[in-house]
Amino acid sequence: xxxxxxxxxxxxxxxxxxxxxxxxxxxxxxxxxxxxxxxxxxxxxxxxxxxxxxxxxxxxxxxxxxxxxxxxxxxxxxxxxxxxxxxxxxxxxxxxxxxxxxxxxxxxxxxxxxxxxxxxxxxxxxxxxxxxxxxxxxxxxxxxxxxxxxxxxxxxxxxxxxxxxxxxxxxxxxxxxxxxxxxxxxxxxxxxxxxxxxxxxxxxxxxxxxxxxxxxxxxxxxxxxxxxxxxxxxxxxxxxxxx
Amino acid sequence: xxxxxxxxxxxxxxxxxxxxxxxxxxxxxxxxxxxxxxxxxxxxxxxxxxxxxxxxxxxxxxxxxxxxxxxxxxxxxxxxxxxxxxxxxxxxxxxxxxxxxxxxxxxxxxxxxxxxxxxxxxxxxxxxxxxxxxxxxxxxxxxxxxxxxxxxx
Numbered sequence: 487x488x489x490x491x492x493x494x495x496x497x498x499x500x501x502x503x504x505x506x507x508x509x510x511x512x513x514x515x516x517x518x519x520x521x522x523x524x525x526x527x528x529x530x531x532x533x534x535x536x537x538x539x540x541x542x543x544x545x546x547x548x549x550x551x552x553x554x555x556x557x558x559x560x561x562x563x564x565x566x567x568x569x570x571x572x573x574x575x576x577x578x579x580x581x582x583x584x585x586x587x588x589x590x591x592x593x594x595x596x597x598x599x600x601x602x603x604x605x606x607x608x609x610x611x612x613x614x615x616x617x618x619x620x621x622x623x624x625x626x627x628x629x630x631x632x633x634x635x636x637x638x639x640x641x642x643x644x645x646x647x648x649x650x651x652x653x654x655x656x657x658x659x660x661x662x663x664x665x666x667x668x669x670x671x672x673x674x675x676x677x678x679x680x681x682x683x684x685x686x687x688x689x690x691x692x693x694x695x696x697x698x699x700x701x702x703x704x705x706x707x708x709x710x711x712x713x714x715x716x717x718x719x720x721x722x723x724x725x726x727x728x729x
Numbered sequence: 730x731x732x733x734x735x736x737x738x739x740x741x742x743x744x745x746x747x748x749x750x751x752x753x754x755x756x757x758x759x760x761x762x763x764x765x766x767x768x769x770x771x772x773x774x775x776x777x778x779x780x781x782x783x784x785x786x787x788x789x790x791x792x793x794x795x796x797x798x799x800x801x802x803x804x805x806x807x808x809x810x811x812x813x814x815x816x817x818x819x820x821x822x823x824x825x826x827x828x829x830x831x832x833x834x835x836x837x838x839x840x841x842x843x844x845x846x847x848x849x850x851x852x853x854x855x856x857x858x859x860x861x862x863x864x865x866x867x868x869x870x871x872x873x874x875x876x877x878x879x880x881x882x
Contacts, residue, residue, distance in 0.1 A: 491822070491869075491872065491873075491876070492841050494822040495822060495826060495837050495841045495842070495872075496841045496842045497822075498822055498823045498826045498837075498842075499743060499747060499837070499838045499841075499842035500743075500842075501742060501743045501746035501747070501752070501755065502746070502752045504738070504739070504742050504752075504755075504756050504759070505752070505756065506756055506760070507735075507738055507739075507742070507756075510738075510760050510763075511734065511735060511738060514763065
């Protein structure tokens, strides 16, 4: 139908202005979805491959643990594998950031920041559960205590998170996931090489270095995360100006 | 209050007004539609299909006529008297639209005034998408024939 005729047909169906609309909508206490429902809905939007890959890594760990036992090399392998878990989570967050989800938020009930927090929270919790499970499985079977083992496993993971967040803050293209993949491979291979090269890296001698690295990387990761959140708030502001 | 709810209020009100041709009753029915819509919690969390909202409005309009105007046939024709001040072109189109069968008028309202998608209209009217497209083309053809002297090309 021609544009002019469409416009005229639209005008044909114009109704008188409703008199009680504002008062009705102001008083109308319509039910809203609870926070739990929102989290449940977001859980469904996280790609299946994230869960499958995480589960696969966990099963492989259990398999190795059962058949090969625990040794220093096993800790080395595990600490090199863990950055890939963070890569899976980062790729999911990248998807939200690079595909301009913030532009849709103006017509949505929840803003982009809320969705980001919920998703990052879900993925972070899943990673934490994964990490704690591995820790509890390994803790009695090595000479390292719970915290030392946690430190050895999480430091490369944190390094990967930190560099990936820098990438996410500096770049905004669809290639971010691939760059994060390269970063993860780099962190993982470096971890293997360094731990092979320095035989006594898991001994008391390097204890202070591990603690310092962990604290510094944790602080730097939080700083990058704050930067990412601020960046999203800027997007929100920019989007509001274009409405 | 979300923007979409405000927007949907206007659209449902327009639809009810088209059905009952009375401002007060149309607004009552619109508000009742929303109250009914949100009273059924099973649909709320994932967002109810838009068709459901229109189905409630449609049923309420039918109920209204059953209860209050049994002798009167559901009149869905467009009134032209209250729009006398409108420009001449629009008056011509109004008259042309009012000569169309009521189901075609309803289709035009849903498609062009309320800007619904073809599949949404198909759900509301309980017909296939193909049928909606065919009827829309038919309505367009009839309008074009009636308005052949006007400049709408």
